[in-house]
Amino acid sequence: xxxxxxxxxxxxxxxxxxxxxxxxxxxxxxxxxxxxxxxxxxxxxxxxxxxxxxxxxxxxxxxxxxxxxxxxxxxxxxxxxxxxxxxxxxxxxxxxxxxxxxxxxxxxxxxxxxxxxxxxxxxxxxxxxxxxxxxxxxxxxxxxxxxxxxxxxxxxxxxxxxxxxxxxxxxxxxxxxxxxxxxxxxxxxxxxxxxxxxxxxxx
Amino acid sequence: xxxxxxxxxxxxxxxxxxxxxxxxxxxxxxxxxxxxxxxxxxxxxxxxxxxxxxxxxxxxxxxxxxxxxxxxxxxxxxxxxxxxxxxxxxxxxxxxxxxxxxxxxxxxxxxxxxxxxxxxxxxxxxxxxxxxxxxxxxxxxxxxxxxxxxxxxxxxxxxxxxxxxxxxx
Numbered sequence: 001x002x003x004x005x006x007x008x009x010x011x012x013x014x015x016x017x018x019x020x021x022x023x024x025x026x027x028x029x030x031x032x033x034x035x036x037x038x039x040x041x042x043x044x045x046x047x048x049x050x051x052x053x054x055x056x057x058x059x060x061x062x063x064x065x066x067x068x069x070x071x072x073x074x075x076x077x078x079x080x081x082x083x084x085x086x087x088x089x090x091x092x093x094x095x096x097x098x099x100x101x102x103x104x105x106x107x108x109x110x111x112x113x114x115x116x117x118x119x120x121x122x123x124x125x126x127x128x129x130x131x132x133x134x135x136x137x138x139x140x141x142x143x144x145x146x147x148x149x150x151x152x153x154x155x156x157x158x159x160x161x162x163x164x165x166x167x168x169x170x171x172x173x174x175x176x177x178x179x180x181x182x183x184x185x186x187x188x189x190x191x192x193x194x195x196x197x198x199x200x201x202x203x
Numbered sequence: 204x205x206x207x208x209x210x211x212x213x214x215x216x217x218x219x220x221x222x223x224x225x226x227x228x229x230x231x232x233x234x235x236x237x238x239x240x241x242x243x244x245x246x247x248x249x250x251x252x253x254x255x256x257x258x259x260x261x262x263x264x265x266x267x268x269x270x271x272x273x274x275x276x277x278x279x280x281x282x283x284x285x286x287x288x289x290x291x292x293x294x295x296x297x298x299x300x301x302x303x304x305x306x307x308x309x310x311x312x313x314x315x316x317x318x319x320x321x322x323x324x325x326x327x328x329x330x331x332x333x334x335x336x337x338x339x340x341x342x343x344x345x346x347x348x349x350x351x352x353x354x355x356x357x358x359x360x361x362x363x364x365x366x367x368x369x370x371x372x
Contacts, residue, residue, distance in 0.1 A: 020222065027229045034236035043247045044261025045336065045364035050356035148345045155256035155341035158365055162258055169260045195363070197349055 046162050051145055051194035063087055065138055066110065067190065069127070069164060070147040070198055074120040074156040077127055079103075081134065082110040090177060095137040102130060120156055124163035131164065131189050132174050139176050144190035147198045165191045247366055249338060250278060256341040258367040267334035267364055268314055270307070272351055274340055279310045290340075290347050302353040311335075311358030335360040 066082025081099075085107045089095065105111035113130060117123030135141070144164050148157050167173065167187035177183045247264065249255060253273035271278040277285040277292075284306040285296045298305050315333060322330045335355050339348055352363065 020226070024222070024226075024229075027226075027233060031229060031233055031236065034233070038236055038239055042369040043255075043264055044258065044367050044369045045264035046258070046261055046367060048363045048365065050352060050361045050363065148349075150344060150346035150349070152345045153341070154339050154343045154345070154348055157345060158256045158341075158367065159258065161365075162261065166260075195352060197345075 046158060046165070047191070048146075048161060048193045048195050051196040065141045065143075066145075067134065067141070067143070068145040068147060069160075070149075071152060071157055071160055072149050072198070074152065074160075075117045075123045077115045077123060077160070079113045079115065079127070079130055080110060081112075083107055087138070089137040090139065091133070091137050094133055098130070098133045120159055124160055127160070128163060128167060128171070128189065135189050136174065136176060139178055142190055143192045143194065145194045145196055147196045149198045161193050161195075164189060164193055247336075247338065248281070250276075253338060253340050254342065255338060255366055255368045257370045259370050261367050261369055264336055264364055264366060265334060267336040268311075268360070269336045269338060270351065270355070271338040272340065272343065272348065274343065277304065277307060277351070279307070279314075282310075284310055287347075290343050292347070292350065297350065302350055303357055304350050304354045307351070307354045308358055311355060311360060315359045332362045333360045334362045334364060336364045336366055338366045 063083065063086035065084075065087060066080070068080040068082075070078040070080070072078065081103065084095070099105075099111050103111035103113045115123055115126045115130070117126055131144075146157070146161055146164060162168070166189055169187075171187055173185035173187050175183050176186045247269070250271050250273055252275060253271060269280055273287070274290045275287055276283050277287060285292065285304065287293075292304060296305055297303070298308075318333060337351065337355075339351070355361075355363070
């Protein structure tokens with residue numbers, strides 16, 4: 001009986017041991033490095049450009065798309081849309097209807113509309129409500145000028161600038177027909193914002 | 204037999220450490236940190252006293268020259284260039300035109316020279332525009348910020364990136 005037991009014991013495979021010391025070293029070093037380089041606050045950036053006055057040297061300058069948003073206060077803005085008669089644009093019925101309802105002005109000088117809101121967020125929502133049809137009529141235009149009043153606090157106009165550039169993640173995408181006739185949904189409005197000081201005569 | 208084995212165990216003083224749970228914790232921490240670690244993301248060192256504005260969504264910041272403007276000072280990188288008094292520049296720091304911040308203009312001119320030296324010989328149409336990353340305190344009025352923008356533009360930095368903090372979901 002005993003002989004059988006010893007035979008069984010002899011054929012047993014010995015247990016293998018894993019030495020985890022080096023693995024622990026690697027893990028601790030990696031962990032230390034990653035904790036040092038970890039950034040628990042996510043930063044982003046809002047792009048903008050400086051506005052430089054473009055002086056036309058031509059006697060009869062080519063008509064250009066002009067969209068200027070003047071921010072007088074965090075809850076009040078004014079949109080200026082330049083003359084559009086000589087420009088090529090889509091959805092003319094929609095745009096003309098919008099101009100008649102919301103804007104004042106004429107074909108020679110352009111159109112002006114004032115927006116007021118109870119808060120900056122509400123004002124931005126109303127502003128986007130006007131920008132969407134303009135964008136749908138001029139899908140290839142990407143520039144808008146943002147003129148700012150001196151007392152405006154940085155946080156407020158950054159939000160407005162962001163609102164001019166896109167509808168944001170929470171915003172509803174709108175249909176946009178490109179030059180090839182293809183319609184897609186997008187949240188991008190006027191991504192190129194030129195920052196400018198409010199004109200003396202506008203104060 | 205078993206009792207004898209136990210006695211032997213007690214006498215030798217061997218102690219076994221169970222590292223299983225420690226390994227679990229380390230592995231989970233490691234996976235979390237690897238996930239949040241990014242080689243390409245720009246890490247910003249926000250100076251003390253500077254509060255960045257919050258936005259729900261914003262694109263990632265690109266590598267660029269960092270200029271910080273808080274209520275108390277103006278910095279390029281970590282170097283302080285000018286002191287501000289509650290968001291107002293001292294008259295000695297502003298040029299006669301009332302729009303250019305002199306120490307900032309000098310610093311940016313040096314940086315532009317270095318940049319141009321790097322692109323020497325390259326066709327000017329192929330040189331990317333000089334970018335500047337602005338960390339501005341959210342409480343500052345545009346009257347203070349516009350001098351910074353004007354000076355940067357004068358120095359050749361016309362592409363601005365305004366640093367913001369993304370609001371946590």
